[in-house]
Amino acid sequence: MLPQFVILPLAVLLVWLALARGIQPLNQLEQRIRARSPDDLSPLDDHAVPLEVAPLVSSVNDLLTRLNESLATQKRFLADAAHQLKTPLAGLRMQADLAQREGTSTEELKRSLQQIGRSSIRATHTVNQLLALARAEGSGVGIARQPCDLAELAIEVVRDSVPRALDKHIDLGYDGADPGSPGVWLDGNPTLLKELVRNLVDNAINYTPSTPDKPGVVTARVLADTFGHVLMLQVEDSGPGVPEAERELVFQPFYRALGSEADGSGLGLPIVMEIAAKHGAEVLLEDAHPGQQPPGARFSVRFPARTEDAG
Structure with missing residues (x-):
């Protein structure tokens, strides 16, 4: 029994050291992920991970790539939407300023109001289209059929x-x-x-x-x-x-x-x-x-x- 009491703790110690050494790359991977900034969607380094974990890291990298493309598309869409809305809104402001000038005749005021009406219709149409596109994109799997x-x-x-x-x-x-x-x-x-x-x-x-x-x-x-x-x-x-x-x-x-x-x-x-x-x-x-x-x-x-x- 005495040799077994000596060998058992030694075996447990060796197993613990082996596990600690084996999962050390995973700990390092966890630390690298935790140290990342929220906007860093670059792929993870899959060279310093165990071979058994490489497929998981590859799947995560694929997800990060798709997320990065989706965010880039959304940013570009928002920038384009802001640009498209800027034009009719600028026209509304300019026509409103023209209508408020002193000495504006009735005909000039009528033309300014017509331009304001056209610009507001264009802005409303753009907003409605943006909402329709967002509704179509956001329907997802749960679309009611x-x-x-x-x-x-x-x-x-x-x-x-x-x-x-x-x-x-x-x-x-x-x-x-x-x-x-x-x-x-x-x-x-x-x-x-x-x-x-x-x-x-x-x-x-x-x-x-x-x-x-x-x-x-x-x-x-x-x-x-x-x-x-x-x-x-x-x-x-x-x-x-x-x-x-x-x-x-x-x-x-x-x-x-x-x-x-x-x-x-x-x-x-x-x-x-x-x-x-x-x-x-x-x-x-x-x-x-x-x-x-x-x-x-x-x-x-x-x-x-x-x-x-x-x-």
Whole structure:
């Protein structure tokens, strides 16, 4: 028994020393992490950690990289949003100062009030688009889904947009599957889906030149292929189209096509892309009338088939 009483404490001591030596790199890693500043999202050094812990450190580095990209995107978005809001707010202030000058005539005051009205509408539209984009980005996994009739939603948006289209002398219409027909249903959020359709229609109205003598044409349609299990929303116009070099750029926040004087915040298409991603849909952009001038633009949103329809 005496040798065992001597060997047991010695064995425990050796095990403790081995464990302490083995976890020393982990302690050092913990100290390095604790010593970091809150805004330091650079990758951790995975060379000084045990081989068994290297996959964990690699996963943490991947998370840090994605967090860094997300924060950079948010910072850039906030900077762009502040810049976009600065212009109409500066216009409001300038027109208010002009209206308050002594000796301002009635006509000058009326023009200043009209400019104030236009600037306030632009600022309100930008804020609403920012809120819509934030709502689409923040929907996440918990998005409320229910059976939605895409044809009915598209017709409602077209009906609501008719007065604005008439003001610009644009022939706006719907051409596609009837509400309630087979294949027009999908599982999604009706509020977000209407926002998607509305932004595509508004974008087409904004960028389609039109005059009383030569009205522009904007058409929304829903195509349902029950055999191929395809449900597609299309919005096409008779405008100048989008050059191939800019077709990816137009889906970036605040991007505006060069040479365009159309009203808009540059957020409509990013909202469309975000809502489509939430519903597992694909957004395509192509010429509506290839080989013609102007070629027009056709935005197509391809939705996955509903489970019941696909079965």
